[in-house]
Amino acid sequence: MSTANQSTAEPKRRIQFAFTDEQEQFRSALRRFLNDRSPTTEVRRLMATETGYDPAVWRQLSEELALPGIHVPEQYGGAGFGMVELGIVMEELGRALLCAPYFSTAVLAANAILNAGSEAQKAALLPDLASGARLAALAVTEPDGDWNPAAVAAVATPAGDGYRLDGVKSYVVDGHIADLLIVAARAPKTSGLEGLALFTLAADASGVKRRQLAAMDPTRKIAQIEFSGAHASLLGNLNDGVKAIQRTLDQAAIALASEMAGGAQTMLDSAVNYAKMRVQFGRTIGSFQAIKHKLADLLLEVELAKSAAYYAAQAAAANDPEWPALASLAKAATSETYLHAAAECIQIHGGIGFTWDNDTHLWFKRAKSSETFLGQPSYHRELLMQRWGV
């Protein structure tokens, strides 16, 4: 199986519209694991903790299922699969709302290193991420919340054998628990897409101040990180920085789209189950056409969203030149569907849907945080049009 991270010279493989039997088995095993380890009682317990995850479960999903390195080539300690398998993992994690530093470490950080790092850096950094031994975070966005890399203001000034970093990063997923930080910054006196590159440093290096942000979605923790003269190393080289950042964000968009498709499915299932159970006016509410039609529409929407996420992952895995456009398409499509499905799920639950004890709001909040993360739907639709050359 080829990975999405290999060069464009990789021979094209065909887009598949059905998962293989092996992929379906992998999905089932994963689902069993998550049903067991991430029931909502666990989600609720972990979201109330400072770190936001259970190290024992993280170890298990790393050691038994090899999930953090699923898409990392074998020579760097990974399982050597690609975007399609990463998509399956994310879809299942989204379905179960697992609280774990997977998106930050495996998706954002590992891909950033794969895309930008030199051979030596990949060999040095990736095995620990793939094995789950170290956690990592990618810091691109700043307090203005702009996901366009051109908006990066943090500066990396050459200093000795490395660089000194100055600036503030925000919305950094799992920034508060990461061991390793990967930071987007620019050369002094540059602007726009020029002079951008990625830098790495240990999270406990001097000149780094981290602060967890109080956030609406407690299932995915975010941090603000201040760098004042912190010593960092360049990841890869200065010329390919922008490309690597953009590629990393596009891959993350597909992974997040998969997670959102999974979450949307949970919301649909939950709404359907409740509609079959709840009786009003002497009938189950699922017998009212207003509810039946709402759910039929939602089913269509969720299937369409899944198709978008699956196709984008297939296109990336096949190195189809259109894949970055499709990443934006999938990100916009799934985020609107997820939030809509969560809102309808609350509505169908009636008064109980508005309570803290009902689980729906956990997914609703994840839906909203995922919708804004990596850029709102309108931002991605605009990117889609530009990438299609319209």
Added chain:
Amino acid sequence: MSTMNETEVRAEVREWLAANWDPDLPLAEWRGKLADSGWGMPQWPKEWYGRGLPVGLARVVEEELAAIGAVGVARSGVRLLAAATILEHGSDVHKKRYLRRILTGEDTWCQFFSEPGSGSDLAGATTKAELKGDFWIVNGQKVWTTSAHHADHGLLLARTDWDAPKHEGMSFFIIDVKQPGVDVQPLRQMNGHASFNQVFFTDAKVPKENLVARVGDGWKVAMTTLAHERRGADGLPPPSKRGTRIGKIHAEEREETEKANQPYKWYPQRAGRVDLIIERAKETGANKDPVARQEIAKLMTLAKSAEWTARRARAAQRQGRPQGPEGSLGKLAASHVARACARVHTLMTGAAAMLTGAESPRDGIIAEILVSVPAVSIAGGTDEIQRNIIAERVLELPKEPRFDTGPFRNVRRN
């Protein structure tokens, strides 16, 4: 079912095509060869013009035909729905008499289901058939009957028992349209075309042997027709024809399509013409308007996702997996795409979208999209009916409450 695999099927059809395909054959003769060899409808049973292949492999055959530019069997209109119904419920006499002529294009069919009083609620039909001697005598009215004005045969759903409960008092017939008791009157649609008709039956005759299945089985048979209609509505185009050997047969096929299509010129517009969206965005300058760009992107996302969903359904079918929910959603998705297209096309075109004459953009096509799209969410089962079906069959939500039980005679109707 045959146990051949994809490679074997490809090899065999290629060999057959190499020996038989000739672009200069008369169209009907070539289609006759396709029918007799079973390569025209490979998913049909061996004894009836097929080869007993699973549907997934039948698509492989379609691809092979397209790859060398070979013309396929006739597929237009409801002919294949008629064929599917006859294959499942018809007698051997029906199969012998009708199937081959359906495939060669010699006969055209129409569907006499809807009536002024019953559309969504097909089982409320009041057109009646009474057995007198060797003939069923038909009286009543059908409406919205596409193609009735040039069809040879019709699938007719009629009431044969007024005391039985609604769904049990119907029977299914094959009726000759070209006979004195059948009066076909074209109806003009809101888009100005006339592809459907109202049809009056006054002592029209159906030979006894043209009853399909048994008396009282009409509903069951009609459900087969409708299931095929829904399944076919995934909106995916057939594999595109390649091949370099162009002959007389292609001209004849083009001529046939053009003639048959006269009242149906608006059909591509009905689906919304998503194929023109990006071109028109550039042509009109709408691609410079940030609001229009958002609308275009939303529409294209919907259209692409619908296409991929249909392809997922087909891929599952090809692998012989049980159909997932994606297989029941095509018709509803197509309605959404069509409506969104009408909105975005007219948004991009602005004031000129109101023109239909010589100055109109694209020969009046933009306006025609707007006035043709409303058919999609009505014809072949409305969106609301699709939602009921999806909710009940896929999500397993409760059935609609019934107010039409007991003898049909006493059921409230229009």
